[in-house]
Amino acid sequence: xxxxxxxxxxxxxxxxxxxxxxxxxxxxxxxxxxxxxxxxxxxxxxxxxxxxxxxxxxxxxxxxxxxxxxxxxxxxxxxxxxxxxxxxx
Numbered sequence: 278x279x280x281x282x283x284x285x286x287x288x289x290x291x292x293x294x295x296x297x298x299x300x301x302x303x304x305x306x307x308x309x310x311x312x313x314x315x316x317x318x319x320x321x322x323x324x325x326x327x328x329x330x331x332x333x334x335x336x337x338x339x340x341x342x343x344x345x346x347x348x349x350x351x352x353x354x355x356x357x358x359x360x361x362x363x364x365x366x
Contacts, residue, residue, distance in 0.1 A: 292321070292330040301333075302340055317343060317357060 282290075287297045295313070299306050312318045313329065318336055320329040339360070346356045 287333075290333055293333045293336070294328055294330065298331060298336065298340075301337065304340065312340075312343065315353060315357065317353075317360060 281300075282297065284300065287293055287301065290297075293301065295306065295309050298304070298309050302309075309318065313320060318331060318339060320331050322329050342360070342363070343356055346359055351359065
């Protein structure tokens, strides 16, 4: 039995899981996990539940920015710096 939430519910949810981000963005799980581990995708994690939760709208916008910067030829360290700059400014 599938435990996936219907796409309609995901699209109106404030928070999504990494698996749901895969469905929304068509990006690979390993890519999203890497971005998370590199500190490029902020998340919240309840102590009693190890599931990482991402703010859907904020995370989708951030992923679009990462894709654009990557397409412009920036390296991961350069992208991280740009993301940090835009968070401050």
